[in-house]
Amino acid sequence: xxxxxxxxxxxxxxxxxxxxxxxxxxxxxxxxxxxxxxxxxxxxxxxxxxxxxxxxxxxxxxxxxxxxxxxxxxxxxxxxxxxxxxxxxxxxxxxxxxxxxxxxxxxxxxxxxxx
Amino acid sequence: xxxxxxxxxxxxxxxxxxxxxxxxxxxxxxxxxxxxxxxxxxxxxxxxxxxxxxxxxxxxxxxxxxxxxxxxxxxxxxxxxxxxxxxxxxxxxxxxxxxxxxxxxxxxxxxxx
Numbered sequence: 001x002x003x004x005x006x007x008x009x010x011x012x013x014x015x016x017x018x019x020x021x022x023x024x025x026x027x028x029x030x031x032x033x034x035x036x037x038x039x040x041x042x043x044x045x046x047x048x049x050x051x052x053x054x055x056x057x058x059x060x061x062x063x064x065x066x067x068x069x070x071x072x073x074x075x076x077x078x079x080x081x082x083x084x085x086x087x088x089x090x091x092x093x094x095x096x097x098x099x100x101x102x103x104x105x106x107x108x109x110x111x112x113x114x115x
Numbered sequence: 116x117x118x119x120x121x122x123x124x125x126x127x128x129x130x131x132x133x134x135x136x137x138x139x140x141x142x143x144x145x146x147x148x149x150x151x152x153x154x155x156x157x158x159x160x161x162x163x164x165x166x167x168x169x170x171x172x173x174x175x176x177x178x179x180x181x182x183x184x185x186x187x188x189x190x191x192x193x194x195x196x197x198x199x200x201x202x203x204x205x206x207x208x209x210x211x212x213x214x215x216x217x218x219x220x221x222x223x224x225x226x227x228x
Contacts, residue, residue, distance in 0.1 A: 032214055043119070043206055043219030044158070051214060090157060094214075101171040101213050103148070105158040 002027040004093045006106035013081045014114050021076040021089050021109045029097025033074040035065055038088040038108070047089075050074060051096070061085070081113045117142065119209050119220035127226045128197045136192040136223045140209030147190045148217060149175075149182055152204045163213075164190060170213075197227045 004025045013019045025031055032051050036044040048059025055067045065076045076089060091106040120139040128134050140147050145166050150158040160174040164184035175182065179197075184190040194201055204224050208217035 034216060036219075041221075043221045044208075044217075045219070046216040049216055096214065100173070101163040102160045102173055103217075104160065105150075107157040 002093055002095045002100075002102075002104050004091050004104050004106045006089075006091055006109045008109050009107075010110045010112060012112045012114060015083055016080050019078050019081045019085070019111065019113070021091075021111060023074045023076065023091030023106060024072050025074060025091070025093040026072060027093060027095040029095045031067075031072075031074075032094040032096045033065075033067060034092040034103075035059065035063070035074075035076050036090045036092065036105075038090065044090060047076070081111075083113045083115050086111055086113045119207055119218050121205075121207050121220035121223050123223060124221060125224050125226070127228060129228055130198055131196050134194040134197050134201070134225055134227075136194075136205050136207075136225070138190040138192070138207030138209075138220060140190065140207075141211075141218050144209035144211050144218070146210040146213055147184050148208045148210070149190075149192050150206045150208065152206060152222070158206060161192070194225075197225075199227050201225060202227045 034049045035047040038044045048057050050057050050067045058064045063078050088108045090108050092103050094103045122137050147164045149161040152158050162175045162182045163171040179195045181193045204222045206222045208219045210217045
């Protein structure tokens with residue numbers, strides 16, 4: 001069965017410092033991996049994805065993520081955090097080989113960037 | 116360039132009534148997903164539809180819940196005989212294909228009194 005874990009409920013970082021939001025996954029086949037961001041009372045917005053290709057994926061607003069197959073991780077990173085990055089971040093996975101179209105979302109990590 | 120539209124944004128129903136949630140996907144998208152989000156929780160997959168077909172409904176409760184995506188018009192999530200536990204935010208997302216990113220609507224917040 002596929003699953004995704006975001007081990008941190010909240011991450012605090014000072015503005016200008018690098019940030020990392022962690023995500024690990026479990027699928028039996030090839031993973032399709034996504035990061036989304038949610039602002040209060042809004043729907044989710046796509047940040048980046050990994051389907052195949054380069055392990056380092058660059059996305060919107062300066063975010064990037066590295067697919068690590070051996071550690072089954074897909075951590076979200078940004079070199080220099082902004083206060084406006086404060087939001088709820090979700091990692092999602094789908095098993096690309098299982099014939100299922102079900103996307104599993106993590107429970108979310110609240111990022112707080114302090115001025 | 117309209118995104119995913121959902122209506123109503125807020126819906127209040129009494130126990131036992133029916134709730135109908137509508138979702139208009141991004142123009143040209145033929146893949147629609149419905150999710151439920153409880154407070155302080157992540158999104159739970161409910162159902163995946165393509166035009167006129169339910170492809171994967173493994174996340175949808177067997178009773179009282181149904182979904183459709185007709186050839187013309189919006190996708191509808193229907194909840195019959197609502198109970199308090201159905202209170203949640205329901206999000207719809209659309210995609211140009213099943214392996215690409217999803218575009219989410221603003222959600223419908225259902226409150227059952």
